[in-house]
Amino acid sequence: MNIIQNFKNIKDELSSLGYNPKIVAVSKTFSIDHIRPLIEFGHRIFGENKVQEAQKKWTKIKQDILDIELHLIGSLQRNKADDAVKLFDYIHSLDSEKLVTALIKSEKKLNLKRKYFIQINTGGEIQKSGIDSNNLLDLLKFIDGQLDVVGLMCIPPFDQDPENHFKNLKSLADENNLSMLSMGMTADYVKACKYNADYIRVGSKIFGARK
Numbered sequence: 001m002n003i004i005q006n007f008k009n010i011k012d013e014l015s016s017l018g019y020n021p022k023i024v025a026v027s028k029t030f031s032i033d034h035i036r037p038l039i040e041f042g043h044r045i046f047g048e049n050k051v052q053e054a055q056k057k058w059t060k061i062k063q064d065i066l067d068i069e070l071h072l073i074g075s076l077q078r079n080k081a082d083d084a085v086k087l088f089d090y091i092h093s094l095d096s097e098k099l100v101t102a103l104i105k106s107e108k109k110l111n112l113k114r115k116y117f118i119q120i121n122t123g124g125e126i127q128k129s130g131i132d133s134n135n136l137l138d139l140l141k142f143i144d145g146q147l148d149v150v151g152l153m154c155i156p157p158f159d160q161d162p163e164n165h166f167k168n169l170k171s172l173a174d175e176n177n178l179s180m181l182s183m184g185m186t187a188d189y190v191k192a193c194k195y196n197a198d199y200i201r202v203g204s205k206i207f208g209a210r211k
């Protein structure tokens with residue numbers, strides 16, 4: 001497993017296609033020793049899906065390397081809002097008024113400002129987090145500029161062609177003057193780039209299969 005080569009291959013593939021998204025290297029489940037070569041190579045953007053796991057792995061490294069940008073890509077429970085705001089630079093899973101309220105409170109209390117993506121459940125899957133696209137405007141009104149919402153995120157249903165989902169997310173962002181898109185994983189990041197993904201979230205193609 002050559003993590004750096006894997007990472008370079010993705011960069012090269014994308015640049016040969018004319019794409020240059022930011023790559024969130026999704027390091028969930030992997031130990032910091034497994035991840036370290038990519039940090040030493042100079043990559044700075046990493047993603048985790050669980051607050052507690054991320055705290056254990058990243059708290060010290062983030063103190064040592066100040067420009068590490070850590071992204072929470074998994075769903076967030078309100079009672080972990082403080083911990084998430086403390087550790088993560090970006091949170092990709094904003095999906096309810098209650099969570100918004102908790103995060104505003106945490107940011108005030110900790111005197112920190114973070115960046116957020118609102119997660120859209122583009123496939124309307126009951127088991128998946130994210131809001132229905134029809135509720136986006138209401139959530140934005142509720143947020144009313146109190147959180148720095150930079151864009152939209154989606155995870156298309158596994159059993160569907162992701163292309164329509166990426167296309168819909170892009171239109172929805174354009175309609176609401178949101179500039180950034182977080183979309184595309186190992187299986188579909190090239191397609192996501194076709195619809196202007198700003199952040200792709202790639203795990204297994206960089207770090208190998210998760211156990």
Ligand SMILES: *Cc1c(COP(=O)(O)O)cnc(C)c1O
Pocket residue numbers: 026028049073074155184185186187201202203204205
């Ligand atoms: C795990 C995960 C990824 C990365 O998945 P891969 O298929 O390993 O690239 C991306 N986004 C989210 C939200 C994830 O949970």
